[in-house]
Amino acid sequence: MKKQDLLNKKNNSFLKKKNTDKDKDEQSHFLIHKRKKNIKTLKSKNNEKFLKKNNIREEKNNIIKKNKNNKNHIKLNSLKQVFQKPIKIVNKDIFIGEFIKVSELANKMSIKSVELIKKMISFGIIATINQLLNQKTAQLIAEKMGHKVILYNKNDLEKSIICDRVIDNTLLKERPPVVTIMGHVDHGKTSLLDFIRSTRIAKKEAGGITQHIGAYQVKTKKGLITFLDTPGHAAFTSMRARGVKITDIIVLVVAVDDGVQPQTIEAIQHAKAANVPVLVAINKIDRIESDPEQIKHALMKHDIVPEEWGGDNIFIQVSAKTGKGIDDLLNLILLQAEMMELKAIDQGLARGVVIESYIDKGKGPIATILIQEGTLKKGDIILSGCSYGKVKAMTNEVGKNINKAIPSLPIVILGFSSLPEIGSVMYALNDEKKARELAIYRQEKNRENKLDKNRRLKLDNIFENMKEENILSLNIVLKSDVQGSLEAICEALLKLSNSEIKIKIIGSGVGAITETDATLALASNAIIIGFNVRAYTSSKQIIEKEKLDLRYYSVIYTLINDISNAMKGMLSPEYKQEILGLAEVRNVFKSPKFPAIAGCMVIEGVIKRNNPVRILRNNVVIYEGELESLRRYREDVIEVKNGMECGIGIKNYQDILIKDIIEVVEMKEIQRNI
Numbered sequence: 046m047k048k049q050d051l052l053n054k055k056n057n058s059f060l061k062k063k064n065t066d067k068d069k070d071e072q073s074h075f076l077i078h079k080r081k082k083n084i085k086t087l088k089s090k091n092n093e094k095f096l097k098k099n100n101i102r103e104e105k106n107n108i109i110k111k112n113k114n115n116k117n118h119i120k121l122n123s124l125k126q127v128f129q130k131p132i133k134i135v136n137k138d139i140f141i142g143e144f145i146k147v148s149e150l151a152n153k154m155s156i157k158s159v160e161l162i163k164k165m166i167s168f169g170i171i172a173t174i175n176q177l178l179n180q181k182t183a184q185l186i187a188e189k190m191g192h193k194v195i196l197y198n199k200n201d202l203e204k205s206i207i208c209d210r211v212i213d214n215t216l217l218k219e220r221p222p223v224v225t226i227m228g229h230v231d232h233g234k235t236s237l238l239d240f241i242r243s244t245r246i247a248k249k250e251a252g253g254i255t256q257h258i259g260a261y262q263v264k265t266k267k268g269l270i271t272f273l274d275t276p277g278h279a280a281f282t283s284m285r286a287r288g289v290k291i292t293d294i295i296v297l298v299v300a301v302d303d304g305v306q307p308q309t310i311e312a313i314q315h316a317k318a319a320n321v322p323v324l325v326a327i328n329k330i331d332r333i334e335s336d337p338e339q340i341k342h343a344l345m346k347h348d349i350v351p352e353e354w355g356g357d358n359i360f361i362q363v364s365a366k367t368g369k370g371i372d373d374l375l376n377l378i379l380l381q382a383e384m385m386e387l388k389a390i391d392q393g394l395a396r397g398v399v400i401e402s403y404i405d406k407g408k409g410p411i412a413t414i415l416i417q418e419g420t421l422k423k424g425d426i427i428l429s430g431c432s433y434g435k436v437k438a439m440t441n442e443v444g445k446n447i448n449k450a451i452p453s454l455p456i457v458i459l460g461f462s463s464l465p466e467i468g469s470v471m472y473a474l475n476d477e478k479k480a481r482e483l484a485i486y487r488q489e490k491n492r493e494n495k496l497d498k499n500r501r502l503k504l505d506n507i508f509e510n511m512k513e514e515n516i517l518s519l520n521i522v523l524k525s526d527v528q529g530s531l532e533a534i535c536e537a538l539l540k541l542s543n544s545e546i547k548i549k550i551i552g553s554g555v556g557a558i559t560e561t562d563a564t565l566a567l568a569s570n571a572i573i574i575g576f577n578v579r580a581y582t583s584s585k586q587i588i589e590k591e592k593l594d595l596r597y598y599s600v601i602y603t604l605i606n607d608i609s610n611a612m613k614g615m616l617s618p619e620y621k622q623e624i625l626g627l628a629e630v631r632n633v634f635k636s637p638k639f640p641a642i643a644g645c646m647v648i649e650g651v652i653k654r655n656n657p658v659r660i661l662r663n664n665v666v667i668y669e670g671e672l673e674s675l676r677r678y679r680e681d682v683i684e685v686k687n688g689m690e691c692g693i694g695i696k697n698y699q700d701i702l703i704k705d706i707i708e709v710v711e712m713k714e715i716q717r718n719i
């Protein structure tokens with residue numbers, strides 16, 4: 046809120062300062078438009094598509110040229126539960142598939158397996174706990190025990206969502222593009238979005254105040270554009286992890302005075318992994334006399350090449366402060382969208398994605414939905430993940446009540462019975478009963494899916510996975526301590542690709558493993574490799590929750606060898622280094638016997654004597670060696686557990702500092718799945 050207020054304030058001052066050679070721009074746009082129209086009518090229908098793309102290209106070049114010319118002018122101007130036995134039997138809606146295990150059925154009825162087996166004996170059915178029951182038998186048992194049974198076959202229920210939908214491709218209509226702005230911290234993403242919002246949204250039209258809903262649509266002379274203003278890189282990727290494609294175009298903001306920075310590279314990696322076109326907005330051109338060409342060269346290293354140099358990326362110079370170049374940016378977005386021929390059916394039951402959701406104390410669950418297909422109407426039955434409901438009210442970004450919403454329109458919905466998850470798909474359905482059944486069914490499925498996570502891609506069984514799932518590529522997210530080793534490892538890994546399996550480095554960089562690295566790996570089903578670097582606690586949580594494969598290495602040869610062996614499906618590595626415990630250095634003492642003793646607190650696991658150790662400074666390995674002494678209150682001990690203090694001496698190492706982390710490792714034999 047605070048930031049929003051500040052930004053609104055900022056915008057007002059932007060507005061005041063807005064300068065312009067608007068008339069000049071309009072004149073040239075009019076001429077370009079007229080020319081485009083004339084060419085179109087002269088050519089035959091067969092050549093129409095080809096011509097259209099050519100014209101768009103020509104128009105783009107004109108805008109870019111004009112944008113460059115504006116530069117001189119710009120120079121002058123310069124974000125104790127007690128558990129009790131249930132007193133009475135609870136009758137439930139029970140979903141039963143084609144087959145069900147006795148234990149599973151008992152679980153669904155919330156009783157112990159033994160109790161169910163006893164009951165079954167009384168019905169004359171003898172079965173063991175792990176025995177599979179067919180649908181009919183299971184139905185009979187459950188109904189006899191007073192439950193309501195809903196039968197389903199495989200994914201019939203889910204399929205029923207699409208049955209009632211319009212699938213006539215001749216009804217496809219052009220839809221506005223959905224754009225996400227990404228870039229490094231402080232490069233001007235929010236300023237750019239706010240400038241566009243404050244100048245393009247007709248606040249007065251609704252008589253309402255612009256609200257933050259996570260997305261908004263702007264009107265330009267040439268068409269509508271939908272901007273998503275929430276997704277950071279992690280949010281963007283987590284939506285993709287759920288299989289939801291939401292953005293058509295990414296605008297990569299690079300500040301001219303700061304150049305290409307780590308998050309700029311992260312954004313490129315995310316865009317590439319999602320296969321979304323990138324349009325580069327070189328921002329803050331009002332600030333200093335910097336050379337945008339330098340940014341082009343720097344981005345080339347990351348495969349972002351300007352069109353004029355034979356690449357696919359449009360570059361545009363803008364200032365979120367003065368507004369310079371922003372009209373051109375909007376026009377280029379629309380031209381890019383035209384080339385992409387973005388279409389959607391705007392009839393029939395709606396489909397959308399949840400962009401934001403929260404609970405309003407008075408109104409209940411509120412969700413911002415981006416409509417992707419069909420038309421959503423007031424009163425429609427809706428389902429998103431495990432929540433369902435009825436559209437009680439719909440509003441747009443300026444709080445205006447609307448009765449229907451078509452593709453690419455972001456709207457705020459009131460009516461969900463519970464909070465829908467961000468990134469989940471929303472469907473409008475024909476009847477409420479079906480929505481409720483599906484919501485319950487999905488809750489059940491969710492439980493099963495948790496177990497499925499254990500099947501994620503693991504290096505130990507990668508070959509098996511490949512055979513099973515026909516995976517032809519091995520995706521890797523690689524982080525290293527220094528650029529040199531990063532390049533060397535990338536090169537060596539890429540060389541391992543063969544005609545059957547391709548190695549793809551989905552993300553790479555110098556530094557510790559971040560949350561974004563983890564979500565990128567999750568979305569791309571990649572394994573994460575840390576070479577002499579470790580994962581932040583927040584990233585570790587994602588890695589553990591999602592059961593991702595994270596490997597630490599300190600020898601390039603071992604790393605390459607492991608991947609190569611895993612690819613051949615020959616031998617999974619027999620031993621894997623496991624981290625036993627972590628101790629944080631809180632003090633450093635000098636003693637006559639050992640040159641430096643680190644006074645530590647064990648912060649994770651257990652510290653054991655006679656094990657190899659590594660010293661980490663800022664999550665980067667700075668030394669590898671052996672733990673020479675381990676003491677608690679002057680006593681030599683074998684191990685010290687989490688939460689306890691101890692003194693640690695490292696063999697032949699004296700440069701230990703406060704806040705360093707001592708990591709104790711152990712070589713563990715890997716359980717092969719073969």
Ligand SMILES: Nc1nc2c(ncn2[C@@H]2O[C@H](COP(=O)(O)OP(=O)(O)OP(=O)(O)O)[C@@H](O)[C@H]2O)c(=O)[nH]1
Nearest residue numbers: 124230231232233234235236328329332364365366
């Ligand atoms: N001179 C100048 N300053 C700008 C421009 N765009 C943004 N700024 C300033 O740069 C700073 C950062 O801008 P933000 O819009 O907050 O950047 P951001 O990328 O959204 O930052 P995060 O939300 O922290 O990632 C603010 O002080 C803006 O006023 C510009 O075009 N010219």
